[in-house]
Amino acid sequence: MSTEIDAFANRLGKNIKHLIKWAKRENTEVWRLYDRDVPQFPFAIDLYGEHIHLQEYDTGWLLPEKEYEHWLNQVIDAVCFVSGFPKEHIHLKRRARQKGKEQYEKTGQSGEDFVVHENGRKFWVNLDKYLDTGLFLDHRNTRRRIGQSAEGKRFLNLFAYTGSFSVYAATGGAAASETVDLSNTYLDWAQRNFALNGINKSQHQLIRADVFAYLIQAAEQTKTFDLIVMDPPSFSNSKKMRDILDVQRDHVRLIDGAMRLLSPQGILFFSNNLKGFYLEEHLNQRYFVKNINRQSVPDDFRNKKIHQCWEIRHT
Secondary structure, eight states: OOHHHHHHHHHHHHHHHHHHHHHHHHTBSEEEEEESOSTTSOEEEEEETTEEEEEEEOOOOOOOHHHHHHHHHHHHHHHHHHHOOOGGGEEEEEEOOOOSOOSSOBOSOOOOEEEEEETTEEEEEESSSBSSOSSOGGGHHHHHHHHHHOTTOEEEEESOTTOHHHHHHHHTTOSEEEEEESOHHHHHHHHHHHHHTTOOTTTEEEEEOOHHHHHHHHHHTTOOEEEEEEOOOSEEOOTTSSSOEEHHHHHHHHHHHHHTTEEEEEEEEEEEOOTTOOOOTTHHHHEEEEEOHHHHSOTTOSOTTSOEEEEEEEO
16 A cells, blocks of 8 residues: 555544444444545445445545556555445445536446444335435434424424434424425335334324425425424425425525414424525524534544534524
8 A cells, every 4th residue: 555545544543443433422433534634535434234325425636547447546545444344335436526416326336225223213225226325324413303302392393304303303393394305216115114113193294295395385384393494405406396496595484484383482493404504694593592513523533614504592
């Protein structure tokens, strides 16, 4: 191995030694092992049970094809060597920048679904089929928070993806919940996560809807919720939506819509991962807004700007 690869392997070894004990205490088998720690190796490396999700980030660097393939093989060999996992358990994604595309893109591979455990909950994941895996690791702390505070509450999950927040709410004793997404694929996935955790479908509903339309309709029906999570994509131009979603442009409309459904003592958790996103100042005058990034980004993430998260309440 070259000296550079040695530095990368050493960093992986140090991280594993420290984080294995930490993950045990956190009661999770799904965690980030490496987060672009060494600049020459722009990867995010996540453990999913006995598998590794290895994502390469597009830095704009260009190597001749042969050199690049050799370098990539060295990276994979180092990951196998340090983790002790076989090559077939390393799932590589070459991740180009996503500009103005849909949130979750198919990769053209099928991959295998398997179950992982986090805080006593179970989730189906797939490390090959889509750019994302079915479980966003950077929201582990907020999921736990929902699980701890859901007892007896009415819970709403908007842009729900595979329903992991709803799984935490339901298993944390929520009286009822609604899980809203526009994608049949992800609602089916959420349904499988519900079944995996023994969640009662009559109390906890899955709703296929455009969130903008849902917010208007739910207000007309005078629905109220005590806990709401809204984690929209940065952009979506899904053909099923009436409009293109742009979270910077649309977040005020989304937050106002969710706040109309929030009970007087309730909490809205609003989050997104758009780089450079800022919350419109006048929202601070209308609502009690608290930035909770420091608590919401988990310790295994070196990149503390992976998302931004706010608690929003009625004043």
